[in-house]
Amino acid sequence: MSVENTVLGMWQALSDRDWERLKTFLADDCIYLDMPVGPTAAAKGPEDIVKRLKIGIEPLASYENFTGLLLDNGRDAMYEHHEEWHWTTGESAVLQFTSVHRVENGKITLWKDYWDMAALANHAPPTWLEDFATADMSWVYDATGEV
Template identity: 45%
Template structure:
């Protein structure tokens, strides 16, 4: 066991990615506790999700209607409880549109769960490739999971 938790944090995040790309929502919830926060930097801290149910709802809003969703090339850097993953995500819609979206994900691990997860990506790249009806889903879906964590992170 590493004294600083680097190996454990990295292994947890690797298991997390596998659950996310499999869209195993039940398993995915186990990586968070009620105080965990997830947000996309391009959309800001005012549209964050907190806790396993909120994080799942936020992810499902964007991912449930995809025909395909997988992880491309990646590089992982870990130090203590912080894991940074530079990667690609491949998004495919049933109507044929496809986007390769470069990401940097930063996850802070505490007590065996992801306490803070921030994703850095380009909103323009995603919206330019996504079908309009999917974009409408984002604004008309259930947004009850939104919490404003401005000042907390």
């Protein structure tokens, strides 16, 4: 599978919130991290990455990824895109992303998201950070020195 098909397939699975399909695009040792938070709060492996993603995305009334520019060199990809988040309480946010992926043997081995956390926090319901703080954090992996 091409780098483009792997990256876009994974993002479509995430947009569909098809957690099982999403896992099929991730290598067993894939590292995922939000760069605004840094490598000390990364997730490693498909199961823990999905746990991490579900904290923010699963409770939403709707979530959608909108494709944009994708550049790759046959192994590494940079993907400019945006997400729309809609909460059941009526709030919504449009989040601009640049994601960096490393793809080896048709699987994503590294996934780094660059985005503006304040843009999310400024539009989320007041309980959003509280809900995040009480979530299952068993996925936390310190990837310092690995990314």
